Amino acid sequence: MRRVALAAALAVTAACSDVSAPPNHTPAYAYDLSGEIFHWPVGRLPVRYFADTRGPMRAYVQRALGLWEHQFLYGEFRATLVPDSAQADVIVTWTDSVPPDVPPDNGPPVQTCGGATLLTFDGSGTALATPIHTSLSVLASSATPGQLAACMQRTVVHEIGHTLGLPHSPDSIVAIMNATPLLVTPNDNDRRTVEYLYHVTPTIAPPPR
Numbered sequence: 001m002r003r004v005a006l007a008a009a010l011a012v013t014a015a016c017s018d019v020s021a022p023p024n025h026t027p028a029y030a031y032d033l034s035g036e037i038f039h040w041p042v043g044r045l046p047v048r049y050f051a052d053t054r055g056p057m058r059a060y061v062q063r064a065l066g067l068w069e070h071q072f073l074y075g076e077f078r079a080t081l082v083p084d085s086a087q088a089d090v091i092v093t094w095t096d097s098v099p100p101d102v103p104p105d106n107g108p109p110v111q112t113c114g115g116a117t118l119l120t121f122d123g124s125g126t127a128l129a130t131p132i133h134t135s136l137s138v139l140a141s142s143a144t145p146g147q148l149a150a151c152m153q154r155t156v157v158h159e160i161g162h163t164l165g166l167p168h169s170p171d172s173i174v175a176i177m178n179a180t181p182l183l184v185t186p187n188d189n190d191r192r193t194v195e196y197l198y199h200v201t202p203t204i205a206p207p208p209r
């Protein structure tokens, strides 16, 4: 009976591989930060994120973390939101004004917001000294609240990509990690690059806890 069951399982596996190619893991763009490699080590998972409690930031960060976690097959990156910034590995805040919490506009992207992610190194230059800081800012423009919400949503995904250790992708390759992110979610180029990054030995250690 065991032999029959095994044969059946093998037949199913063969049938599956006939209809779907194995995923491509070749990085689509460079995954280093000027020659240095940063990613969260397994021992620091889940990475603790604090999101500004005002406006829609917490929802944006939660969505972005879910999207990035979803790029991995084996949970190489996992994150959790924490209520206290003193306990966080990554702190995400509004730079100044808090945009209204409205549904994002689904039309063509309008660049009406900006983001920045700061990695601060210790004296050795081989470890982060403090939590990673990300900030989101509203740029002066005539965009609608919905267009601003769409910009914030995709820019938070982009900045969270930096907090995973990803650099910018060249503009010649369409990705959420383009310097000006126009996608709504990470695409196949981002998936291949971040998957590869999380299987390379980092040269930069995470901040102390």
Ligand SMILES: [Zn+2]
Binding pocket: 158, 159, 162, 168, 178, 179
């Ligand atoms: Zn960026």
